[in-house]
Amino acid sequence: MEHFQNHELEYIADDYSDFEDNPFDEFNDSPRRGTALDDADLDSDFEDEFELSKSKNDTSAVEARNGKDIQGIPWERMNFTRDKYRETRLKQYKNYENLSLSREDLQKECKEVERGHKLYDFQFNTRLVKSTIVHFQLRNLLSATSKHDVYVMQNYSVMHWSSLLRRGKEALNVAKPTVPSLKYPGSMAHTLSRVQISTMTIKDNLLAAGGFRGELICKYLNQPGVAFCTKITTDENAITNAVDICHSPNGFMRVVTANNDAQVRVFDASSFACLSRFSFPWSVNNTSVSPDGRLLAVLGDSPECLIADAQSGKVVTTLKGHLDYSFASAWHPDGRILATGNQDTTCRIWDTRNLSESVSVLKGRMGAIRTIRFTSDGRFMAMAEPADFVHIFDTQSDYAKGQEIDLFGEIAGVSFSPDTEALFIGVADRTYGSLLEFNRKHYNHYLECIF
Known part of the structure; x- marks a missing residue:
């Protein structure tokens, strides 16, 4: 992936920071630098911030109707x-390639979608x-564990938001020293500090996060502290680009990492030993x-x-x-379909029974497909x-x-709840x-109640 010098955790894009004063600034999907965090931002003062914040900045479904x-943007006070x-945004946007x-x-291949x-x-x-986003090409920074619970990267913290309690x-x-609680003879585990989380996922109560300098952090949400953390590579451009939590064919949980050093590593989720290391021709x-x-x-x-x-x-x-570099993929639960997202602004659907060509090509409105x-x-x-755009098919x-969700701002990640009832979208601005x-729309909810 594109090497990106990021010595401090920052907002990578701040095109809306002067929304009312300078609304038509040129916007590109490319490396940009914002304002670095001050040392004061490292303290854990989020609960005070939540107490002081005013609910008038939030928007409910009733208010939207x-x-x-939905984002609380005061269009009535603007001169457009x-x-x-x-x-104007659609005309000005320049996709990063x-x-x-x-x-x-490419357009000829794309499927017509209602x-x-x-x-x-x-x-x-x-x-x-x-x-908040650490690298402009990495957008897997949000993960829902239920229809009421979602975890989001915010500065140096993973924040838990309860939509039921409306509290974070x-x-x-x-930001501060992160010490692993589980250590085994020969373990790679060691203390980390000031980790800039570049990617994150949660499955079966296990949170796995990758860092901008090649770190891996694993934490069980129902246990205090961090179970495991280490720097898995010393490569100069060592960013951990993606993490996945899965089960092996015999049922054991695994943590899989993708790194800029052109390697994929597989870790056992109980001992956190590195079981496999696969090398590829490119990052x-x-x-x-x-x-x-x-x-x-x-x-x-x-x-x-x-x-x-x-x-x-x-x-x-x-x-x-x-036609370009890819940054997103997802498997359909039946294991037969794979979706891949690319900087050529398309998502391709592949059927594992015949992988000679994709079965569908789905196109976005403006830019690369960075999360699926x-x-x-x-x-x-x-x-x-x-x-600006999230598409549901x-x-x-x-x-x-399909459905097109039209918003304004950088998208840090999207996540469905495990029960499919909720969809969360993180906006960085x-x-x-x-x-x-x-929330998932149920047209025949009354029938479900009867049966």
Whole structure:
């Protein structure tokens, strides 16, 4: 991936920081620097901040139905409309590209999608949680554990937001020394400090996070302290680009990391021993393991994506069709479908029964596809662009029907709740940074109650 000097944790994009004064600043999906954190920002003072914050900055579903902007942007006080601002944004946006391959025929491949469907309804937006982004190409910084609980990266902390209580609480602070509680003979574990978390995921009560300097941190949410932390690589450009939590074919939990040193590492989730290390020809930007634990999707600084054997690391097949570097992937729960997201602004759908070409090509509105998620029942797939747009597709319609969520701000991550009932979107912005919550729409809810 693009090497990016980031000596302090910062907002990578702040295009909306002067929203009212200078609304039409040029916007690019490219490396940008904001204002670094002061030492005071490292303290754990979030609960005081929550108590002092005013709820008037939040937006409920009722307020939205009565005309309030879901992000609380006061369009009525501006000398332009929301539609005019959107039109200008679409014209000005410049998608970041690593490769200058011709995109001339790409549009012809893309599927026609009916985007007017309501699959998830807006429920709530809070500015008490503000996502922050360490690297402009990495956007997996949000993970939901239930329809009421979601974890978000905010500065040097992992914040837990309860949508039921409408309160936030710090779950992990990595600015100060982080000491592993589990150590085994020969363990790689050692104390870390001032970790800039670049990627994060949660599964089965285990939080795994990667750092900007090649760190890995693992914490069980129901236990105090950090179970394991280490620096897994000493490579100069060692950023941990992605983490995945999965189960091996025999049922053991594994933590898988993708790093800029062109390696994928597999850790045992009980001892945190490094079980395997697979090397590839280029920096690995993303990796995900199939539901049965047998296949490994490997994406990185190449237009080609690889499918490897998850046990040996041997490449099984190569996926061809993308035109730039890839940063996102997700497996459908049935294990038959893989979705890959690329800087060529498309998400490709692949059927493992025939990987010679993708079965569908889905296009965003403005920029790269940086996050992809399926619901646990496989019914819906969400894909997020770097900013402004999250797309939800109905997989039962062969991805032909969808919903477009239109917002303003950098997207730090998206996550469905395990029960599929909620969709959370993290927005990173100095003024309008927030956490958006949408609820699954049930047209036949009364029938479900009867049966």
